[in-house]
Amino acid sequence: MTDRLTSNALGTQTLQGLRVLVMxxxxxxxAKVVEALHEVGCIPVGPAATLQAGLEFAQRPDVCIDVAVLDIDLRGSLVYPLAEMLRLRGVPLLFLTGYGTNAIPTTWSQVVRVEKPFESTTFIEALISIVSGEADQVSCTVPIGRPAVEGMEQGWDIIRHSRNMVMEARLLRAPHGTDKER
Structure with missing residues (x-):
């Protein structure tokens, strides 16, 4: 069974033409996120891999962002300053992350989160829920520090690295257009 998305299957017509910042x-x-966005008619902005690049996208007057898909950890920098900037502008957010619920600061815990590894359909359903206003999200007004206790940072780095390697192996094994393992 394929994970290809159709506007009839998920009601993705609400996503048509939306400009989605991908961090x-x-x-x-x-690439998987961008492919899923294209399949439902979204216009990806980016993807960007660093917090600095995301902040630059958000500050450019010629770049319009309707919704944002944010990995929490971008090469060792937490995405919260960018998330705060976008929330203050009223841009709906979705965290696409390997961080579990307990690793996310309480202030950000209400933001819709899709855990990696993920199925495209789950990702798109979550995106629909935040765009349609069906998902409750908390608005933050202060920057948040590191989610893990200082002594646990090295452990989190090892876990993230292992998770990323597993995700990449699954993507490489999957036939084009599906999330299923062989």
Whole structure:
């Protein structure tokens, strides 16, 4: 069974033409996100792999962003300053991350989160829920620090690296257009 998306299957007509900022530092995962967005008629902005690049996108007057898909950890920098900037502008957010619920600061815990590895249909359903206003999200007004206790940072780095390697292996094994393993 294929994971190809159709506007009839998921009601993705609500996503047609939306400009979606994609913040992901793993190129294979970013490519999967962009492919899923194209399949439902979204216009990807990016992808960008660093916090600095995301902040630059958000500050450019010629770049319009309707919704944002943010990996929380971008090459060791947390995405919260960018998320805060976008929330203050009223841009709906979705975290696409390997971070579990307990690793996300309480202030950001209400933002819709899709865990990696992910199925494209799950990702698109979550995107539809935030665009349609069906998902509750908390608005933040202060930057948040590191989610993990200082002594645990090295452990989180090892876990993220392992998770990313598993995700990339799954993407490389999957036939084009599907998320299923062989």
């Amino acid at each position: 992901e530092d793993r190129s294979l995962i970013a």
